[in-house]
Structures are given as C-alpha cells and as structure tokens.
Amino acid sequence: MNPGPRNPAGTTQEESKSTSTARRYDIPSASIEEYLEAIFRLLQNKRKYAKTGELAEVLGVKPASVTQMVQKLATKNYLKYEKSRGVLLTRKGRKLALDVLRRHRIAERLLVDLLGVSWEEAHDVACEWEHMLTPELCNRILDRLDEPATCPHGNPIPEANGTVSSLPELTLVDLVQNEKAVIDCISNENVDLLRMMAAMGMLPGEIVRIVQISPIGDTLLIEVGTAHFALSSKLAKCVRVHREKDDE
Amino acid sequence: MNAREMFGVSGHRKRKYRHRHQVLETESVRIALVGQPNVGKSVIFNQWTGLGAIVSNYPGTTVEILEGTVYLSKNDVFSPIWLPTVKDWESPSEEIIKLEDATPDSEGDRFRRRRGRRGFGRHFRKWKKDTEFEAEKGIRLDIVDLPGSYTIVSPTAEDEKVTLRYLQQNPPDVIINIIDATNLPRNLLLTLALLEFDIPLVVCLNQIDLAQRMGIEVDIGALENLLGVPVIPTIAIHGKNLKLLLRVAAKTAISKGREQHPRRLLFPDGIEAKLRRLEQKLENMQLCPLNLPLRIVSQQLLEEYAECALCIELRHDQEEAVQLVQKVRDEIESEFDNDVVLVLGEKRLDYASYITEQVQKGKGERVPFTERISTVLTHRKFGLPIALLILIGSLLFIFAMGAIFSATIGEFWEAFINPMAEFLITTYVPWPILQIILFYGLVLGIQGWLFIAIPYVATFYILLSIMEDTGYLARIAFLLDAFMHRLGLHGRAIIPMLTGMGCNVPGVLGNRILNTKRERWIAGFLVVLVPCSAQLAIILGTVALYGSIIFAFIIYGIILSVMIGLGALLQHTLPGPSYGLVMEIPPLRAPRLTQILKKTWIRFREFVYIALPLIIIGGAILGVLLEFGYLYFIINPATPLVVGWLGLPPEAAAALIYGILRKELTVELLVVLAGGSIETFMTIRQMFVFAIVTTIYIPCIATIAVLGREYGWKYTLVLAATTITLALLLGGIVNWLLLGLGLP
Numbered sequence: 001m002n003p004g005p006r007n008p009a010g011t012t013q014e015e016s017k018s019t020s021t022a023r024r025y026d027i028p029s030a031s032i033e034e035y036l037e038a039i040f041r042l043l044q045n046k047r048k049y050a051k052t053g054e055l056a057e058v059l060g061v062k063p064a065s066v067t068q069m070v071q072k073l074a075t076k077n078y079l080k081y082e083k084s085r086g087v088l089l090t091r092k093g094r095k096l097a098l099d100v101l102r103r104h105r106i107a108e109r110l111l112v113d114l115l116g117v118s119w120e121e122a123h124d125v126a127c128e129w130e131h132m133l134t135p136e137l138c139n140r141i142l143d144r145l146d147e148p149a150t151c152p153h154g155n156p157i158p159e160a161n162g163t164v165s166s167l168p169e170l171t172l173v174d175l176v177q178n179e180k181a182v183i184d185c186i187s188n189e190n191v192d193l194l195r196m197m198a199a200m201g202m203l204p205g206e207i208v209r210i211v212q213i214s215p216i217g218d219t220l221l222i223e224v225g226t227a228h229f230a231l232s233s234k235l236a237k238c239v240r241v242h243r244e245k246d247d248e
Numbered sequence: 249m250n251a252r253e254m255f256g257v258s259g260h261r262k263r264k265y266r267h268r269h270q271v272l273e274t275e276s277v278r279i280a281l282v283g284q285p286n287v288g289k290s291v292i293f294n295q296w297t298g299l300g301a302i303v304s305n306y307p308g309t310t311v312e313i314l315e316g317t318v319y320l321s322k323n324d325v326f327s328p329i330w331l332p333t334v335k336d337w338e339s340p341s342e343e344i345i346k347l348e349d350a351t352p353d354s355e356g357d358r359f360r361r362r363r364g365r366r367g368f369g370r371h372f373r374k375w376k377k378d379t380e381f382e383a384e385k386g387i388r389l390d391i392v393d394l395p396g397s398y399t400i401v402s403p404t405a406e407d408e409k410v411t412l413r414y415l416q417q418n419p420p421d422v423i424i425n426i427i428d429a430t431n432l433p434r435n436l437l438l439t440l441a442l443l444e445f446d447i448p449l450v451v452c453l454n455q456i457d458l459a460q461r462m463g464i465e466v467d468i469g470a471l472e473n474l475l476g477v478p479v480i481p482t483i484a485i486h487g488k489n490l491k492l493l494l495r496v497a498a499k500t501a502i503s504k505g506r507e508q509h510p511r512r513l514l515f516p517d518g519i520e521a522k523l524r525r526l527e528q529k530l531e532n533m534q535l536c537p538l539n540l541p542l543r544i545v546s547q548q549l550l551e552e553y554a555e556c557a558l559c560i561e562l563r564h565d566q567e568e569a570v571q572l573v574q575k576v577r578d579e580i581e582s583e584f585d586n587d588v589v590l591v592l593g594e595k596r597l598d599y600a601s602y603i604t605e606q607v608q609k610g611k612g613e614r615v616p617f618t619e620r621i622s623t624v625l626t627h628r629k630f631g632l633p634i635a636l637l638i639l640i641g642s643l644l645f646i647f648a649m650g651a652i653f654s655a656t657i658g659e660f661w662e663a664f665i666n667p668m669a670e671f672l673i674t675t676y677v678p679w680p681i682l683q684i685i686l687f688y689g690l691v692l693g694i695q696g697w698l699f700i701a702i703p704y705v706a707t708f709y710i711l712l713s714i715m716e717d718t719g720y721l722a723r724i725a726f727l728l729d730a731f732m733h734r735l736g737l738h739g740r741a742i743i744p745m746l747t748g749m750g751c752n753v754p755g756v757l758g759n760r761i762l763n764t765k766r767e768r769w770i771a772g773f774l775v776v777l778v779p780c781s782a783q784l785a786i787i788l789g790t791v792a793l794y795g796s797i798i799f800a801f802i803i804y805g806i807i808l809s810v811m812i813g814l815g816a817l818l819q820h821t822l823p824g825p826s827y828g829l830v831m832e833i834p835p836l837r838a839p840r841l842t843q844i845l846k847k848t849w850i851r852f853r854e855f856v857y858i859a860l861p862l863i864i865i866g867g868a869i870l871g872v873l874l875e876f877g878y879l880y881f882i883i884n885p886a887t888p889l890v891v892g893w894l895g896l897p898p899e900a901a902a903a904l905i906y907g908i909l910r911k912e913l914t915v916e917l918l919v920v921l922a923g924g925s926i927e928t929f930m931t932i933r934q935m936f937v938f939a940i941v942t943t944i945y946i947p948c949i950a951t952i953a954v955l956g957r958e959y960g961w962k963y964t965l966v967l968a969a970t971t972i973t974l975a976l977l978l979g980g981i982v983n984w985l986l987l988g989l990g991l992p
Contacts, residue, residue, distance in 0.1 A: 077517050077584065080598075082605075091585045177628075185586055191552050192404045196830055198593030199399035201434035204586060205594060212626045217730020219739065221626055221833060226431045226462070226612050228835075230726035232738055232828025 033100045033131060034059065035069060036078060039087055040097035049086035080205065091184065091204065102158040103130040103138060105151035110141050113148075135160065170243060172208065172220060172236035180209045181241035193235065201225060208241065276388040277501040278418075279494075282411060283426035284438055285396035286834040288454045288484040290314070292426060293393040294846050295487050296494065312760075313414070314393035320498055387498050392420065398434075401441045401544055402553035402589075405763060416539045419447050421501035424493065426452045429459035429466055429481070430835075432608055436600035437593075439475065440513045444541045448505025450497045451479045457486075458615075458835075465609040474603050476511040485840055512543075513599045518583075519592070522576045523547070529572050549573045550580070551589050618836040625720065625836075631727050638720070642711045643749075646704055646781065647788070653703035661695060681872065688871025689864045697863050697910075704781035705855055706848065708750030713847040717839040721746070722831060729829045735812060736770045736819025737762070738829040744771060748778035752951040754851055755780075756958055766824035770815060772959055773967060776947045777811050779804070782911040783943045789915045791935040794927050803939055806982075810944065810974065866909040866949055874902075889976065894941065895983040896934050904942065911948050933991040937983045945975030 038058050042050040052070060056063040074081040078093035089097060107126035111117040117125065133141075138160070142148070150156050175181055183204050186194055201224055202208075211228060212221035218233040231239075283289040297316025394414055395407030403409045415423070425442050427435035442449055453466060472479045478496050482489040500508070514520050526546040550573065577588050584591045624630055669691045677683045715721045721743055729739030741762055748755025755775040762768045779787070792800040872878075886901040894900075900918070907914035918929065918938075930938065946968050947955065955964040 075517075084605075092583075095585060186590060191587075191589060193827065193830070194587060194589045195399070195402050195551060195553075196404040198589050199404070199437065200830065200832065201437070201597060203593045203597050204590055206597075212623070212631075212726075213628060214626075214727055214730060215628050215632050216728075217733065219726055219729040219829065221726055225433060226614060227434060228614075228833040230722070230729060230739060230829055230831045230833055232729055232733065232830075234733070235828035235830060 031069070032073060032076075032078065033096065034127075035073060036089070036093050036097040037100040037104065037130075039079065039089055040094065040101065043089065049082070049088050051086040055087065088182075088205065098158040099160075100130055102160070103133040105157045106138050106141050107133060108151045109145055109148050109157075113145055170241050172210070172222065172231070172239045172241055173218060173233050175210050175241070175243075177210050177213055179243070180207055181243050182207055184240045184242055187238050187240060193238075197235075197239075200229065201227065202229070202239070208239075275502065276390065277422065277498050278390045278392065278420040279497050279501065280392045280394055280415065280420035280423050281426060282394050282400070282415075282423050282438070282442060283396060283452075284398050284428070284435055286832055287396070287426050287428040287435065289396060289426050290393060291484040291843060292452070292454070292482070292490060292493075293391065294843065295484060295490055296391060313395070313410070316391050316393075318389050318391065318494070320387045320389055320494055387502075389494065389498060397438065399438060399441065402548050402551040406760070415445060415447065419445075419539050422448045422450060422497050422505070424450050424452055424497050426454050429453050429456045430462055430464060430612060432464075432466070432604040433597060433600040436603055437596050440596060440600065441544070443475065443477070443510040443512055444544050446539075446541065448500045448503075448508055449477045449510065450493070450500050451475060451477055452493050453479055453481045454484050456481045457483045459612070461615055462612045463610040464612040467607045467609070471603070471607040474511060474606060476509040478508075485843070513596060515592070515595050516598075517595075519580060519595060522579060523550075526550070526572060526576055529569055533569060546573075547592060550577050551592065614835055622719075622723070622836050626723050626726060631723075635724055635727055638715075642708075643784075645711065646707050649707040650703040650781075650785070654699060658699060661698075666691060666695065684871045684875045685868040688874075689868030692871075693864045693867035694860075697860055704785070705750050706852055708781060709848045709851045710844060712747060712750065713844045713851070714839045715746075717837065717844060717847070719834045719836045722833045725829065725831060726833060733828075734819075735774065735815025736822070737767055737774075737815070738827065740829055740831055741767065741771045741774075744775050745778055748775040748780060749784075750781055751855060752776055752778065752780050752947055753855065753954050756951060756954045759958070763827065764824060766822050767827075768959070769822060769963070770818045772955065772963065773818060773970070774811050774815055776951060776955070776967060776971065777807060777814070777944060779807060779943050780911070782948070786911060786915050786942050787939045790918075790930075791932065791939050794935060795932045799932075799936055799939075803936070803943065806940060806978070807943060810978065814974075863910060863950070870906060870909055893976065893980045893983070894937055895987065896938055897929060900930075900934075900938060903938075904945065907942050907948070908946055909949050911942060914942050931991075933983070933986045936986065937979050940982055941975045941979040944971055944978065946971050 035055075038055060039050050042054055042058065052066045053063055055070070056066040059066065070079065070081050070087055073079050073093070077090055078096065079090055080088050082088075104126050107129040108122045111122040111125055111129075148157065170181065172181070183202065183206050185204055186197055186202070197203075206224050209223040210220055211223050213219070214221070214230075218236075220231045220233065220236050222229050222231055222236075281289050281293055293314060293316065296318050297314075392414070394411045397403060397405075397408035397411040400408065400412045400415065403412055423442055423445070425439050427439060439449075439451060451471075453468065453471070456466065459466065466481070468479050468481055478500065480489055480493045480496055482493055484490065515523060523543065523546050526549065527542045530542050530545060580588050580591055586594075625634060627634075670687065673683050673686050673691070677686060712721075715724075724746070725739035725742050727739075728742050732738050732741055735741075741759075743761065744755045744758030747758045752775060755778060756772060759768050759771045759775060762771055787800050787803055791803070873882075882905055883898065883901040886905075887898050890896050890901045890904070891898050903914040903918050946952075952964055952968065955967065959967075
C-alpha cells in the first residue's frame with residue numbers, strides 16, 4: 001500500500017504486519033496512527049508545527065517518504081501541511097492521535113503491571129500492540145488494572161472521548177500576556193457570535209497572541225494574523241486553545 | 249444645485265461644470281464600495297465625492313448609506329461639489345521608492361523589490377492603456393458607500409445585513425471591493441464571497457504604503473490571476489491611484505465584466521460535493537431568491553443564517569430541503585468534529601491563506617514604533633490614567649474654545665448683530681406677534697445655537713474625529729469594556745456615550761452600532777443622562793462659577809453614579825441575553841486634517857439639519873408664551889414642587905420649562921430673571937440643586953425628536969417620565985441633605 005512508513009524499530013516484516021492490521025481494522029491503518037502519534041508527541045512538547053525532517057528522524061524513515069505520507073494524510077483531513085512551516089494536526093487528527101496514545105499507554109500498563117516487562121522495553125512493544133487494541137479490549141484491561149490514571153512513565157492516559165484528564169482544557173482567559181496559543185474550537189451556543197468571529201478570522205488553527213489584558217475585568221487584546229481585536233472575557237472563555245511554545 | 253452655492257464654487261467653475269454636465273451625462277454607472285471595517289473605504293469615498301455625499305437610511309433600518317456622484321471624462325474625475333484630491337501614479341510613486349530605500353535590507357532583497365516595482369509599473373501602464381476608452385464621451389458615476397462588513401455570506405451585524413440586502417435588491421453595475429494589503433487573508437474572505445455574485449468586481453488593494461512599511465510586498469499580477477478580476481493598488485489617504493480605480497471600475501461596468509473570469513473557491517474534502525447537492529436540490533425545487541447565487545444561499549442555509557431569503561419558506565412547506573440541509577450539516581459536523589460555521593470558515597481562510605502565500609512576500613509585523621505607543625495607551629497600569637488625562641484635557645480644551653469664542657465673536661454679536669436685528673424687525677415688521685416670533689425664533693434662536701454649536705459641539709467633534717481616526721477610540725472601548733459590562737453593555741457603547749458629551753442627538757444616533765435591542769435600550773437611557781456640552785455650560789455657569797469647581801466634579805460624580813445605578817437596574821430587569829465585545833482594534837495612525845474636517849462636517853451636519861429648525865420653531869413658541877404671559881399658567885401649578893420640594897425660587901420653574909427646548913438657555917433665562925448676577929437670585933445650594941435637576945430632568949426637544957424617530961414614542965415617553973422622576977427625586981434629596989448640612 002503506502003510506501004515508506006516504518007516503526008522506529010522497523011523491518012519490512014513489520015510493515016506487512018501493519019498493513020494487515022490496517023485491513024483488519026479498516027481505516028485508519030496502523031501507519032497512519034503511527035504518524036499521527038509521532039506528530040502529536042512532537043507537538044506536545046514543542047510548538048504548533050512539526051517539521052517533516054523531525055518526523056522522519058523520530059519515525060526512522062526517509063524525509064521524502066514522510067512528505068508523501070503527510071500529503072496523503074492532509075487529503076484525508078487528519079492534518080494540515082504547509083511546505084514552509086511543517087505539519088499541524090487538525091481536530092480530527094488530534095482526536096485519533098489521542099486515541100492511539102490511549103491505547104499505547106494502556107498497553108504499557110498491561111505489559112508492566114501484569115507481565116512484568118521493564119519500562120524501557122514496554123514502550124517498544126506497546127508501539128506494536130497499540131494497533132491491535134479495540135475499545136472493548138482497552139476497557140477490559142483498564143477494569144482489570146483498577147482504572148489506572150497514568151501510564152508506567154507517569155503520563156496521563158487520555159479518556160475514551162479524547163480528553164486528557166490532567167491537562168485541563170485551556171481557554172484564552174487562562175493565558176498570560178504575550179503568550180501564544182492555537183485556537184482549537186469556539187464553543188458558543190450563539191451561532192451569530194460564532195459567525196462573527198469566523199468572519200473576523202478567529203478560526204481553529206489560527207495562532208492567537210495575547211497583546212494586553214485590560215486593567216479592569218480581563219478584557220483581552222489579542223492578535224490574530226496582523227489584526228488586533230478586543231475580546232470580552234465572557235467571550236474569551238468560549239475560545240478553547242492549546243499552548244504553543246516557541247523555540248526561543 | 250443648492251449645495252454648490254453653499255460652498256461658494258466660483259462662477260467660472262460653475263460654468264465649466266455646466267458644460268461638463270452636458271457633455272458628460274451620456275452614460276451612467278452605479279458603483280458600490282464594499283469592504284471590511286478599517287480598510288479605508290470611507291476615505292476613498294470621501295476623496296471621490298468630498299462634501300457631496302448624501303446620507304440616507306436604508307429602508308426599514310437605521311443603517312446609513314452614503315451616496316455621491318462623480319463625473320469621469322478622458323483625463324479627469326469631477327465631483328460637482330468638491331474637487332477631489334485624486335491623482336494617479338504617472339510612474340511608480342516616488343514615495344514608494346523612498347520608502348524602499350529607507351528600509352535597510354540585504355542586497356538580494358533590494359534587487360527583488362526593484363524587480364517587483366518594475367512589474368508594478370508595467371501593471372499600471374497596462375490598465376492605463378486599457379481604460380483609455382472614454383475619449384469622446386463622459387460617464388456619470390453614482391457611488392454608494394456600503395457599511396463596513398466582515399462577511400456577506402451570513403452576516404451578523406445589522407449593517408452587514410444591509411450590505412448583503414443592498415447587493416441583492418439593487419445590484420450595482422460594478423462592485424469595488426476594497427481590501428487592506430496589511431491583512432490579506434482575512435480581507436480575501438470577503439472577496440471570495442463577492443466573487444460568487446454575478447456582479448462585475450474590481451479589487452482595490454489599499455494601504456500598500458503601510459503594508460510596505462510592515463514588510464509586506466504583494467505581487468499584483470499574481471493576485472489578479474488568482475482572483476480573475478482587476479486588482480488596483482492604492483494609497484487612499486494620499487489619493488494615489490484613485491482615479492485609475494474609478495476608470496477601471498467604469499470600464500468593467502460598461503463591458504458588464506465580460507472580460508472577467510472570476511476564480512471561485514472550491515471547498516476541499518468533499519464539502520464541495522455536498523454543497524453542489526444542496527444547490528442542485530434548491531435549483532430543482534426552483535427556490536431561487538432574488539439576485540442571490542444559489543451557492544451563497546446553500547452556505548447560508550448551512551450556517552443557519554436566520555434571515556436567509558429562503559429560511560421561512562423552507563420551514564413551512566419545503567420539508568425535503570430542510571432535511572437535506574440538516575443532513576449535510578450533520579455530515580460535515582461529524583466528519584470534521586466542529587461546528588459547520590467553523591469548518592466552512594476554516595476552509596475559506598485556508599484558501600485565502602493559500603492565495604496570500606502565493607502573492608505575498610514577507611510576513612508582516614506591525615510597525616514597531618506605533619505599536620509601542622499602542623502598548624502604552626492600552627497598558628494595564630497606565631492605560632486608564634492616560635485615558636482620563638486625555639478626556640479631561642479634551643474637556644478643558646473645549647472650555648477654552650468656548651471662552652475664547654464668547655469673548656470675541658460673542659461680544660461682537662451682542663453689541664452689533666442683536667440690536668441691529670431688533671431694530672430691523674421692529675421697523676419693518678408690522679404685527680407685534682410676528683415681531684416676537686421673528687425675534688425669539690430667528691435672532692435669539694440662531695444666536696444661542698451658534699454659541700453652543702461652534703465652540704462646544706464643533707470643537708468636540710473635531711476632537712472626537714481625531715480620537716476615532718487615530719484609533720484611540722477603539723482602545724478606550726477596550727479599556728472600559730469590563731466596566732460597561734456592569735451596565736449591561738459592552739465596550740462598543742462607550743463610543744455613543746462620548747459622542748453624547750458633545751450633543752445627545754448624535755449620541756442617540758450613535759447607538760445604532762449596538763447589536764441587540766436590549767443594548768440599544770439601555771444605551772438610550774444612559775446616553776441621555778450624559779451631560780452634553782450645553783448642560784456642561786449650565787454647571788460651569790452657575791455653581792462652579794459662584795461656588796467652587798469642586799461642585800462641578802461632585803455633580804459629575806452624582807450623575808455617573810446615577811448612570812451606573814440605572815444601568816445595573818436595567819440590566820437586571822430588561823430581558824434578553826447580554827453579549828460581549830468583539831471589536832477590531834486598528835493600528836494607530838496619524839490623523840489627516842482633510843479627513844477630520846470632512847468627518848466633522850458630516851457629523852455636524854446632523855446638528856444643523858435637526859437641531860437648528862427645532863430651535864427656531866421652539867424659540868418662537870416660547871417667545872409668544874413668555875411675551876403674552878401664558879408661561880405663568882404653567883409655572884403656577886409647578887410652584888409647590890419647585891419651591892417646596894426643590895427649594896428653588898418660583899421663577900426657576902420657567903427656566904426649567906424653557907430648558908426643555910434648549911438646556912443652556914436656562915442659564916440665560918435665569919440671568920434675565922435675576923436681572924444681572926445669578927448670585928443675587930440663588931444661593932449656592934439652590935444653584936447646586938438647579939444644576940443637578942437641569943442635567944437630568946428631561947432630554948432637550950431635539951433629543952426627544954431623535955429618540956422618537958429611533959426608538960419609537962413609547963420608549964421616549966417612558967424615558968422622559970423616568971428622567972423627570974429621577975431628577976425631582978434626586979434634586980429634592982440633595983436639597984434636603986444640603987439644608988441639613990446647614991448650607992443656606
């Protein structure tokens with residue numbers, strides 16, 4: 001099927017395995033999941049965009065094949081790819097990546113707690129096992145292990161609905177001055193307001209910078225693109241974001 | 249034409265115009281200006297039409313639409329009233345070159361820019377040649393300035409809806425879409441929507457000088473190719489290329505846009521197919537609304553645009569289509585796991601960003617210098633004190649202007665014009681009743697109007713226009729947003745409040761910018777309570793003059809607390825949700841004199857047209873009542889209230905009634921009644937009470953008229969009753985409090 005993608009400890013044999021799992025579980029295939037997980041991990045401790053070069057390094061494949069795969073994923077709307085800046089996950093991609101991460105961490109739990117595998121080994125094995133776990137299986141394992149909240153390494157296991165418990169949902173009001181964040185979603189029952197903000201260019205995926213916070217009542221002055229907007233705290237609370245950390 | 253005479257166009261030029269009119273009016277073209285807020289749309293409109301703009305309300309709404317006419321011949325643009333300062337770049341502008349040389353850059357960069365510039369010139373020459381068609385005939389261009397709109401697919405604000413409705417109901421011959429070169433992606437969102445319409449389009453890329461300063465270079469040719477319509481770069485505030493823009497627009501309109509091949513956005517990821525399905529359905533059911541492309545309609549339906557031309561029809565008998573809309577919306581929302589509004593918006597912005605990437609060099613940073621000033625002005629610690637200083641400074645400046653004005657022209661008027669007018673009237677007008685009407689209405693009325701209008705109102709508007717043009721007003725809205733929330737409003741409402749400090753009339757009109765009815769209701773009450781310049785004159789002329797300036801501040805404090813209390817009360821009692829502020833904060837700009845004067849005039853004009861006639865009529869009526877002693881029929885029943893409760897002298901009732909007409913006349917009347925100094929007639933306590941009552945008790949007749957027009961008479965009646973009650977209550981309490989404190 002698709003060329004190139006290999007697991008970190010990859011061999012051609014595994015590649016064929018992953019394609020077969022892909023067939024068994026239908027779309028998304030294991031390699032897609034591998035990619036999304038890798039991108040998610042890169043983004044989690046870095047910034048908005050993951051460079052394809054870094055991705056190739058993490059996955060242990062050639063940059064050219066990464067580019068090819070990434071473009072394919074972009075057409076399936078899992079991520080956005082801009083040549084100059086790199087890759088960023090869409091909401092759909094983020095959701096799937098979190099799901100993979102959940103399975104990975106559950107697999108690690110299973111390996112360490114029940115089978116006595118060491119932490120270091122557990123990660124590599126879990127990388128393969130994660131693709132075989134169905135939601136039912138996950139729940140059973142969790143049941144058996146008394147609902148652990150974290151993986152053996154201490155990272156939280158994402159919930160089945162795609163939220164991570166210990167990472168609370170950030171909104172614009174939680175940011176401090178000059179902090180940057182990426183808009184995830186605007187949750188407001190008022191469709192008028194949603195349309196207004198969309199028309200003004202406040203849309204998911206856009207980077208927001210807090211320019212100023214007003215002296216009384218936390219009205220925000222934010223920067224989106226080159227435009228500045230004043231946003232009441234009431235509305236800022238509806239804008240869910242995730243942090244973007246600059247390299248500097 | 250009246251206006252032409254008014255502005256003193258010389259006979260020579262008049263003749264020239266007459267000649268032009270005859271030659272020119274062979275063809276007429278209607279142009280609509282559409283653009284997002286803060287892109288320089290009205291600057292362009294003003295440059296073309298000058299003072300000749302006609303303001304009218306769009307039928308059924310309170311949204312204003314500006315209309316003007318210019319004439320185009322071979323080499324020139326004419327405005328019948330004001331010669332616009334439009335000029336073209338004969339060659340690529342020297343200023344641009346200067347700007348480029350000023351920016352320190354690497355050698356390679358400079359080379360690229362120089363090439364870009366040459367390309368620019370070629371582009372310009374191409375258009376110049378293409379539009380040399382009107383050699384023999386002239387064209388009449390009717391230009392409509394539609395309200396600034398972020399979107400016209402599914403608009404939210406009242407004025408955006410008007411823009412959409414205008415395009416739908418009176419499709420112009422050509423649309424000029426003005427976009428801001430400093431913020432291409434967002435501006436292109438609107439352009440993409442306009443491309444969907446079957447109206448020829450010309451894109452005006454404005455503020456390219458600012459873009460250049462921000463490090464943005466736009467490849468005009470590439471943008472033209474990607475959009476499929478002409479793109480004309482302009483610098484509106486200098487009038488650069490505006491003539492060319494008109495010519496291109498006229499040409500496009502006359503050829504009905506046949507040479508245009510607008511490139512439309514195709515939504516990616518299967519959304520396009522779904523939209524098509526919806527379009528097809530609508531077409532099959534023959535649900536084609538007037539002049540609105542089905543593609544726009546289907547997007548509106550998906551985005552739940554309630555006023556979409558079809559919604560109502562759909563809800564009743566087109567069950568099938570409703571279901572399809574719901575199905576498509578669900579499909580999109582579940583696939584992209586987000587609200588359909590955001591999904592469509594994201595895709596549009598993606599495309600706009602793609603175009604931007606193709607045509608734009610440089611990322612664009614806000615100019616560091618102005619940004620630094622902006623940081624100070626909106627600073628968490630310094631922002632409010634600076635705002636306070638600026639406001640107090642402006643008020644002091646207005647007082648100074650008022651003092652200078654009355655010391656010079658005022659003295660002259662009193663000494664010469666008034667006696668002369670009185671002499672003329674008594675000599676040549678036979679009947680005494682007509683004499684009184686003429687004297688009170690025309691002479692005293694115009695005098696009083698002049699003395700408030702020029703020094704106080706006009707000065708205030710100039711200051712307000714400066715604040716607005718520099719972008720400071722938007723920053724005040726940001727600073728005070730949270731405070732306004734306590735009154736059930738938000739930051740945007742600070743603008744009509746500040747306007748109300750000049751005169752309540754434009755303040756009430758300014759409430760139109762508020763989105764919901766509830767906000768407008770609350771703001772109506774509060775604006776009326778804001779002391780206007782005339783009420784300020786009362787406060788300063790009585791209690792501050794004879795007592796101490798501290799009293800003036802105390803009165804301001806009292807009124808502010810009344811406003812806060814009333815706002816909080818209304819917020820809790822009036823039904824309806826309260827929204828927050830979403831408002832663009834434009835970059836700080838240096839104000840330009842001509843723009844400010846034009847803007848001031850457009851505002852001031854309301855004061856001339858609405859206030860002046862009312863004052864003349866009201867003055868005449870009151871004069872008759874006063875001269876024939878009818879006024880005492882009104883005063884006498886009011887005496888117990890005025891004397892007993894408020895502790896004022898009985899004649900104050902007459903002054904208060906006169907004040908309904910025009911607030912500052914109460915002082916003048918008091919002076920007349922007292923026969924000189926008010927001090928001999930009233931104590932400090934009485935002046936204090938009097939000042940409070942006059943500032944609150946009822947809006948003046950001009951404000952009442954505007955309130956009735958804007959809000960309906962029921963609202964006005966409620967408001968008048970409330971304010972009178974409030975004034976009497978407060979006046980009485982203050983009176984008894986001061987008496988208790990032992991003030992005489």
